[in-house]
Amino acid sequence: xxxxxxxxxxxxxxxxxxxxxxxxxxxxxxxxxxxxxxxxxxxxxxxxxxxxxxxxxxxxxxxxxxxxxxxxxxxxxxxxxxxxxxxxxxxxxxxxxxxxxxxxxxxxxxxxxxxxxxxxxxxxxxxxxxxxxxxxxxxxxxxxxxxxxxxxxxxxxxxxxxxxxxxxxxxxxxxxxxxxxxxxxxxxxxxxxxxxxxxxxxxxxxxxxxxxxxxxxxxx
Amino acid sequence: xxxxxxxxxxxxxxxxxxxxxxxxxxxxxxxxxxxxxxxxxxxxxxxxxxxxxxxxxxxxxxxxxxxxxxxxxxxxxxxxxxxxxxxxxxxxxxxxxxxxxxx
Numbered sequence: 001x002x003x004x005x006x007x008x009x010x011x012x013x014x015x016x017x018x019x020x021x022x023x024x025x026x027x028x029x030x031x032x033x034x035x036x037x038x039x040x041x042x043x044x045x046x047x048x049x050x051x052x053x054x055x056x057x058x059x060x061x062x063x064x065x066x067x068x069x070x071x072x073x074x075x076x077x078x079x080x081x082x083x084x085x086x087x088x089x090x091x092x093x094x095x096x097x098x099x100x101x102x103x104x105x106x107x108x109x110x111x112x113x114x115x116x117x118x119x120x121x122x123x124x125x126x127x128x129x130x131x132x133x134x135x136x137x138x139x140x141x142x143x144x145x146x147x148x149x150x151x152x153x154x155x156x157x158x159x160x161x162x163x164x165x166x167x168x169x170x171x172x173x174x175x176x177x178x179x180x181x182x183x184x185x186x187x188x189x190x191x192x193x194x195x196x197x198x199x200x201x202x203x204x205x206x207x208x209x210x211x212x213x214x215x216x217x218x219x220x
Numbered sequence: 221x222x223x224x225x226x227x228x229x230x231x232x233x234x235x236x237x238x239x240x241x242x243x244x245x246x247x248x249x250x251x252x253x254x255x256x257x258x259x260x261x262x263x264x265x266x267x268x269x270x271x272x273x274x275x276x277x278x279x280x281x282x283x284x285x286x287x288x289x290x291x292x293x294x295x296x297x298x299x300x301x302x303x304x305x306x307x308x309x310x311x312x313x314x315x316x317x318x319x320x321x322x323x
Contacts, residue, residue, distance in 0.1 A: 090242025161316030164290030
């Protein structure tokens with residue numbers, strides 16, 4: 001990654017992501033457990049975590065399959081839930097490697113957590129993104145493997161309140177990015193759009209539609 | 221080919237395209253200033269949209285449950301400038317404790 005800023009390093013990314021990688025690992029474990037009820041073989045579940053690497057989308061696909069949904073419905077769920085990675089990937093394009101193949105690989109490390117942690121003072125940093133992404137990736141795939149092996153020892157992560165960990169993290173990160181009236185207005189508008197879309201659109205779509213709030217940046 | 225393998229491959233390809241299309245097409249050229257200003261808002265917009273939907277919805281329903289209390293505690297921690305891991309931990313503990321009381 002070229003153009004390194006001060007504070008932009010792989011180790012800083014790994015360090016920032018470590019506590020989170022553990023939580024992600026627990027969710028990976030519960031995906032491993034769920035995979036069974038979705039009729040995914042252990043090998044398929046592990047392969048999915050290693051290649052799709054997107055928590056909510058994988059849970060979504062598993063839910064569709066376990067309810068008897070078809071292959072196309074499961075893939076469409078993943079595509080909708082992960083469509084937000086189009087704007088997220090685009091927003092970090094500038095800080096990835098200049099080499100196309102490496103860029104493509106680095107872009108695969110973009111997940112909500114690594115993307116959010118890659119920002120410092122609202123500016124995305126390439127090495128931080130890669131470091132954080134690798135830490136979260138290891139947590140997710142190792143967790144999936146542990147869940148496949150350990151079976152139902154873990155239970156529902158909801159009992160541990162872990163599903164509240166992610167909004168808390170993202171709230172802390174967004175507060176850091178609210179520089180100026182326009183950013184605050186866009187954040188409020190984005191949250192409002194997302195919430196108001198919930199009853200009318202399948203999961204994943206509300207956050208994608210919220211991207212419209214970025215249009216506040218068009219005017220100088 | 222078994223159905224599960226089709227799902228795994230289809231999901232992987234769809235996700236790789238979503239994540240990769242921006243970096244592959246945009247290159248490292250600087251963007252026009254208006255688009256740059258819009259992209260700068262992507263962080264606040266996407267993060268707040270995630271916070272809102274992760275806290276206040278389940279599937280297609282708007283909800284107000286123990287997660288909201290966890291988020292409120294997180295907000296308090298942030299206002300008091302508590303360290304990030306503590307903030308996240310207290311939010312999770314609050315939610316877990318409320319659920320335990322409720323059941």
